[in-house]
Amino acid sequence: MKQIIDFIPLIVFFILYKMYDIYVATGALIVASALQIVVLYLLYKKVEKMQLITFVMVAVFGSMTLILHDADFIKWKVTIVYAVLAAALAISHLIGKSAIKSMLGKEIELPDAVWTRITWAWVGFFSICAALNIYVAFHLSQDVWVNFKVFGLLAATFLFTLLTGVYIYRYLPKDKKSLPKDNKVD
Missing domain, CATH: 1.10.132 (Topoisomerase I; Chain A, domain 4)
Structure with a gap:
């Protein structure tokens, strides 16, 4: 189950990129990654450090992508x-x-x-x-x-x-x- 949850943000990113563009996909990636952290915590009562680091990087670099439109x-x-x-x-x-x-x-x-x-x-x-x-x-x-x-x-x-x-x-x-x-x- 955990392995499936790990891939959801990537799948969301890919689908929305193909349907819209990199900016919609990036915004969705940020949201999906945040939801992933919440779901993992609710299911397992812990979140791996690397998942938190990856989420922070997605949030930071994704936000820069959206704000600077780059x-x-x-x-x-x-x-x-x-x-x-x-x-x-x-x-x-x-x-x-x-x-x-x-x-x-x-x-x-x-x-x-x-x-x-x-x-x-x-x-x-x-x-x-x-x-x-x-x-x-x-x-x-x-x-x-x-x-x-x-x-x-x-x-x-x-x-x-x-x-x-x-x-x-x-x-x-x-x-x-x-x-x-x-x-x-x-």
């Missing part, structure tokens, strides 16, 4: 979100509190070296997405950018998540006793 602001939001994700993962890992390990480590036991590789792979992925968004947003048409934002980045994230799962599967212990005691990976 679609470049909403385009920059995507790049900034991906850059923030990359930086947050890198910083959390460098200070010894890997965000990915803290999110998944309760359910999955993996050697530290695997958590490190996964973290840096996601840092790279988010960095590439940020750079690609800049290119698509400012070198191709707005229609291409909207399709890239809605379908391209979503598909890339889904594929990278699957690849991460395949990589993790290689290192999952068959039982708790088979995990190497020294936490080293071949």
Whole structure:
């Protein structure tokens, strides 16, 4: 259910962009994102920090888009979100509190070296997405950018998540006793 709720603002944005324009879609994105936060809180009694950060960025960059009537602001939001994700993962890992390990480590036991590789792979992925968004947003048409934002980045994230799962599967212990005691990976 939560995953479906996560996509509602994006779907609203896409549909209203196709029906009207970037400004109507951006206004609707702000409203849908705010409603998303409310619904998630009502259903789960908590909202993830990243969802709050994303909402604030949608509200700020979306409002700038509407007030200044300049679609470049909403385009920059995507790049900034991906850059923030990359930086947050890198910083959390460098200070010894890997965000990915803290999110998944309760359910999955993996050697530290695997958590490190996964973290840096996601840092790279988010960095590439940020750079690609800049290119698509400012070198191709707005229609291409909207399709890239809605379908391209979503598909890339889904594929990278699957690849991460395949990589993790290689290192999952068959039982708790088979995990190497020294936490080293071949």
